[in-house]
Amino acid sequence: MKRQPLRLAIIEATRILERAGVASPRTDAELIASHVLGVERSRLPLVPLVDQPVVEAIGQLVHQRAKRVPLQHLTGWAPMGRITVDVGAGVFVPRPETELLLEWGLSVIEGREYPVVVDLCTGSGALALAVAHERPDAVVYAVDIDPQALAWARHNAEARAAAGDTAIRLYSGDIADGSMFAELDGLVDLVLCNPPYVPPSTEVPPEVADFDPPQAVFAQEGGLEVIRYAVAAGARLLKPTGGLAIEHDDTHGTVVPELIAARRVLTDVRCHPDLTGRPRFTTARRG
């Protein structure tokens, strides 16, 4: 059977994805090839020639990606910290910028033994599971309102526990409920929250509009409704010196720090940029 240069298949895939308006066509083309071949992206140059069935398999996935199906729905997974979680229909795909929230959170609990951590709006469970992976001694709670998201989180939690990570405590609930985790009031070292925060009128790319659940993306009150609940929960749950981190829209770099600072118990309020330099998450400490 005639073999073909992988390089040419990737060039062709990049061209198709570029025409389809995909934001990072070369990266996606390489990640699709890497997925099909089962080799890391950095090792693709070590694969000069591929069989026709491989070219066809790459072509099929590229065809779907060109229809703006998210890359992670095609590969079935997304990274968070040093783990990956499975994703697909009905759950929000974890984003690279949320890794910064994770890093900040891990720095807060560094040096603390048996830290208690709460992940509000857990979705696939990515943040909670990434914390549990890094800190086997942590007691990690996670909550989401959406049964479909929780099914993914449960699936991912079982997979991580089977891989040897400490089990997380997964709950179904609405973080608007002021009695959520009431038994933890004043006892928590770290509250993380990547809530829905996009203002409802915002135009979003097809990958988001057609595949992320709307209740995971958009929030009422101009994108601030669920953030308000998270701030209230953080102020209530944290122990003195505990840390709160909330991801938010890049247009909310002033209003979210103000919302947090309005809670007298929350101090040292700081807004942090994402990987593109836009204001993306705000942190605070319980004084």
Ligand SMILES: C[S@@+](CC[C@H](N)C(=O)[O-])C[C@H]1O[C@@H](n2cnc3c(N)ncnc32)[C@H](O)[C@@H]1O
């Ligand atoms: C942006 S997704 C984030 C998922 C995950 N934390 C991540 O970073 O990938 C927001 C999640 O919040 C959940 N959610 C929305 N409103 C909620 C509420 N009032 N209480 C609990 N969870 C909520 C959605 O179901 C969705 O899974």
